[in-house]
Amino acid sequence: MQRETIHILAIESSCDDTAAAVLANDRVLSNVVANQAVHREYGGVVPELASRAHQQNIVPVVSQALAKANIDKKQLSAIAFTSGPGLMGSLLVGASFAKSLALGLDIPLIEVNHMRAHILAHFISNGGHKPPTFPFLALTISGGHTQIVRVNGPLEMEVLGQTKDDAVGEAFDKSAKLLGLPYPGGPLVDQYAQKGDALRFPFPRPKMPGLDFSFSGLKTGILYFLQKQQRENPHFVAENLEDICASIQYTITGILMDKLKKAVKQTGISEVAIGGGVSANSGIRKALVQEGKKRGWTVHIPKLEYCTDNAAMIGITGYFKYREKLFSAVDVTAKARYTIR
Template sequence: MRVLGIETSCDETGVAIYDNEQGLLANKIYSQVKQHAYYGGVVPELASRDHQSKIVPLIQSALSEAGLKMKDINGVAYTAGPGLISALMVGATLGCALAYACNIPNIAVNHLEGHLLTPMIDAEPEHYPKFPFVALLVSGAHTQLIAVSGIGQYQLLGESIDDAAGEVFDKTAKLLGIDYPGGLILSKIAQKGIVGRYKFPRPMTNCPGLNFSFSGLKTFAANTINNLATRDAQTYADIARAFEDAVVDTLTIKCRRALDNTGLTRLVIAGGVSANTTLRVRLKAMIEQRGDEIFYARKDLCTDNGAMIAYVGMVRLLSYQYRTLTITVRPRWSLEDLTAV
């Protein structure tokens, strides 16, 4: 059985084909980064227009790579939320139209569930993270800790009360003069920074609970930069290092607390920021010290992509969870609202 997955929640157009026996057959991604960089952030109307122009060629390319035609597809999965409503509508309307034309099911997929289950895409079933586990979902739009009892069985433990971790990475990068989206470049610069020259706070780590707050780090970075006596590449690298260490330490402390509070011994990290090398190293060290287990996807599947949508679509199609032709998108859609498989 094969599912075509369509991802258009923000500024990446993703198309993939997943086979329940052969795995991932094709995965195509078009990034709009260069277009939005001019404006310093994502412009929703431009994003939706770009999805419209790129989505059909990407579908054709994915089918060609897999050596398939639409008659060989058994279901169409699309991101129904959360995300930008105008961008979501592109994938939803095309997904439903294709399903109708081919007389096959369409599956509305939660974007966050796609990220959360991404570590299972390439792994053999015996290497899947066994339920239950704690998941850290960390991206440009979300920073959440979730207790996962099974597919579709999610309990939110904590989340950011302001900026997401990925968002504050990009905002701090902009303060350092790095073009949007600068989070990845900031991390590369941080590798050249001197540890300890600057000390940033670890927000909300000294109070109980599992919520996050990152907007204060951005303000702290802004004040530090504004008060600099000298502005050279090394100083900026030192600030980048201090900032990244603060974010990573905060995430690590909260993950340890979540494991302690739940009594669970497995941690899954997912989302765009989960590709951050420093975060992976620190979390792995913490988990190994505890004797627990950690799971994450390969780095090219951490950002928004069609593969995760096709995979979740397959899981829910095999459980007979698919929609009628009614097109529904949800810009806000909590994981806790999903149906268990």
């Protein structure tokens, strides 16, 4: 018997990217993202500017997603949208649009947790790619989150450890800012690190109990190190930029891998996946593959297009929820803070 084809229109607007995708079951028909370059001159995302840009972008982005998928809106089975976590003004734009469209088409509305979606991006049908088997461990790393999650099923997840202060993406971006690199600095740190000596400058690693993380002390350590070196040599950063970036990336990667090794040992689960914007970092991806080979882990790394914020991951999560008929009422609200549980 041929299974029903479920067409999901997905909308993502948690931060500064307006994204829309159309999925047919677990297959992506279109995945459109509109970036907001305006934030670069401010050195970070400005929430008010982000929400205004979402208002300008959402109609053309959704229209483009439907056109690329060659789907008429009357063929849609449901609308999935990011309800949190994220910037409240940005979330409200996506939520309001999704609710209005679902009401107008008289089809189900599905709210999606952004961090859960990063994990489930691994289940997007991807030309022979084998998704993780349950249970598995997911390391979710982004600008706002750092978590180790036990994934027992598509809709059954448990956070085993998380950052107690700053997220790993913030550590990369703040370090880049200290080095005078433009926003977003994380990808630039990665770029320079590939040519540097990762062992040149040792930086402190926090001693956090259990599976929790902390990156505030590392940022402070980098700040004091740079201040000291620049007092002695004002050109220190320019002369050693590649080695500094490599050393920072090596330290952050080591912190993540140490916790992941601990999680595997505690749970006995050796199937490991990563997700979130920082999972695009080449050093982290390489280190995970190396650890996997060394320790016999089965490692899952998402395609680059599904690492950063995108609507396809919202769509696959919406697909899993649709199959269980887990629909949302039209009075559902956006949540700036929203746990996976």
